[in-house]
Amino acid sequence: QSATSLKISHQFPGGTISEGDFRDRLSRMFAAEVEKRSKGTLKFEVYPGSSLMKTNAQFSSMRKGALDLSLVPLSYAGGEVPEVNIGLMPGLVTSYEQGYSWKNAEVGKELNRILLDKGIVVVSWIWQAGGVASRGKPIVEPEDAKGLKIRGGSREMDLILKAAGAAVVSLPSNEIYAAMQTGAMDAALTSSTSLISFRLEEVSKALTSGRGAAYWFMFEPLMMSKAVFDRLSKEQQAAIMAVGGELETFARKSAQTDDSLVAAVYQKAGAKVVDLSPATVKKWQAIARATAWKDYGERNENCAKLLMLAQKTL
Amino acid sequence: MSHGFELKPPPGPALPDQPALAAVAKLLNLLNSALLKLSMAALVLTALVLTYSVVSRYFFQAPTDWQDEASVFMLVGVTFFCTAYVQSYRGHIGIEALAALLPRRVNLFRLFLVDLLSCLFCAFFSWKSWTLFHEAWRDGQTTSSTFAPPLWIPYAMMATGMTILTLQILLQTLAHMTNQPRQGEAP
Amino acid sequence: MSELTLGALYGAVTLVVMFSGMPIAFALGVVATGFMYFCMPASSLDTITQNVYEEMASITLLSIPLFILKGAAIGKSPAGKDLYSAIHTWLHKVPGGLGIANVFACALFAAMAGSSPATCSAIGSAGIPEMRKRGYSPGFAAGIIAAGGTLGILLPPSITMILYAVAAEQSLGRLFLAGIGPGILLVLLFAGYAVQRARKEYSLALKIYEQGGAKSAYLEDEHFTLAQKVEMLPRVLPFLVLLIGVMVALYGGFATPSETAGLGALLALVLIAVVYRVWRPMDLAPILSSTIKESTMLLLIIGMSLFYSYVMSYLHISQSAANWVVGMHLSKWLLLAVILLMVIVFGFFLPPVSIILMTAPIILPPLKAAGFDLIWFGIVMTVVMEMGLIHPPVGLNIFVIKNIAPDIPLKDVVWGVFPFLVLMFVAVLLLCVFPGIATGLPNLIMGVK
């Protein structure tokens, strides 16, 4: 029997199995380990840096069975499946413990059910904290955001920033650097790993780090097309799910390493690095509850249910 | 990159010889010119929208978050709405290096084949665009931004534009088959 | 079938379909769909349209029509001719001054338009007849305009650079700035050559006249009074307002690059309305329709070539080709030479936009791995593609010249542009030896990357 070849697509910078962006490394480790355990009946090709298709096309292509696997922030598909916006709901997850507890909690089971229904299998649960890079003073308390031009990067974060009195800026991610440099934008929120790869420390004076407490947690799982998954043998399916689960430890450790690393990088570049206190996180959470959570919960019944279940893990 | 810049405004695409086809061609030309006018307005409007977003952010401290997507939608519309118009003048450039080398009859056959294949491709693309439109409409898909405009709008423009383009090429192919041979001229 | 064989087949089929004369956009779509049908899962066919849409729905890409509009507003109104006359009034006393004036006019217009053929036609339609009227040989006149026009994609804004920035994931602002130094270098090289060649043609004309031959127009003296010269100055003002306005908006942090495109287009329309009274729908229609024609054709090619490269990537062709090149273990500079040679070969047949879209995914990873600065390479590649615009068989600027001055034999045009090809090659060498020509300015303004 000839080997089945599967494609893993992601938008992050490409590297090797031992070096580079941990999300790319995870994809490569996954490929190598599954290939081994499936005794070579499954082979993989990793496509980093959106070299196969545009980021936004990945989710839909997986649903149709035209793409096999992808590691992508789940909320990017929010326009197609509104429920998935829960994957980037500020304040709803405030620690790695809590995020990873979803998998076996009711909220995780419900999210899994909804995604399966849409033709998607979650292979590996990956959470990542993020922070704020700013070209002026650090944005710690909600009041600090007032009057500044900030890129929230998602619908939910934008709603919160607006409520905090910030001017929300929308622009493509490849223009963030230039916009921060010229001052077209004052601050940007994104994951710790992306804060490093965008090299924003060169144009920033301050960083609000996501190490320790954070209100910005993003769910970016390794996902697989259900249509493709169903065609595989029981053994192959088992190998995929087992390796996916085992890599979660690596993902969590790497994400936390990057949370510290980004702080070190900014410190070295001469930027002021500030950590969040649990009390500050509570303040952001209060705004989120009144804006983004409410907006999400009112989308449909599934959303309301997911939100309710997620709050149980708080 | 086109040569369109330096060309004098064309007198209008040549009508097919066959009367029924000529009538359809006239209708299609009317439709194309209406869509062109609409697109001209959309182009100026896009420039206005992007300028407004700068002005509003700097002078009124009221940033807009919809300007990029509104512009994308309008420019996608402009592109697809006018693609049949461009085709009516054979404005989609190709490499015509062979035209000078081949005998006239072979050339005619080559042009027919090119049109037929182009037509089939555009028909296929139109069909898949309409399916995409249908999915977006049925599931209420939007973009994933804060502004979150519905995706059926650009998909519908893409599907409409490609459908008209298919008709345009089909008409050109049929005209090609029915036109009287002209002296020393490739149809 | 191995990936490289499949790649060769993909390339061969593409060449056949393209040379059949099928419009490039459809040719790319047909080839990609065909290979998708035979080599990819059936469900892929359902994703074609969404892929094309996602590729196109980028505000960076869609700023292209706005940059074209800005150029067309100037080039299709009397503004282009005025710019040219004003520079000429001031430079006509300098030996070869008319040639220099044309190079400068091309450069200034290039700084406003995003494409090379647009620059070529805007300046050439006034410039070529004027130069010939004053005795310049037809080939020389054609050469200056064809070469000067290529600056359109090197001096910002530039459509090809927009595409490159998207493909290479580099900052557009930085790339635009990097084009300015090499742009000035080429202007100086072109101008220097124009002086030398004009002198040669002048002395030849003088010799013929002294030996009793015909009196060339070179020998006629032309005079402008100071008043006439001063009177011409305000005509350059709208260009400066436009240039400076857009620069300040972009680098002063007022606007994002895509907003700058909209702002620039609107500013150009306002300027021609105020200065040249071009504002009625009837006056604007030719400007808008030519913009739409050019950008529709372009964007359809872009959309389809992104789809084409998706299929290529899915079939692992690009990656295998890149691996193959990397696997040859060429030294850093040999790798660059091989890649530039490939760009030149593509330049025989394809416009710069298509070259970028089709080669970027293949050539950028190995270049990055070899340690080249991708901003610098973007500039070098742009200069090499400028050469493609003026060399046969497919050279868009040559077609433009044939359109403006149909009576100049193609042979004369080709020989006329040849010296400029050599100068561009010299510029590429200089860029390799002194990369700072390109990277200096962006590093100065935006900080060292």
Ligand code: NA
């Ligand atoms: Na330019």
Ligand code: NA
């Ligand atoms: Na060429």
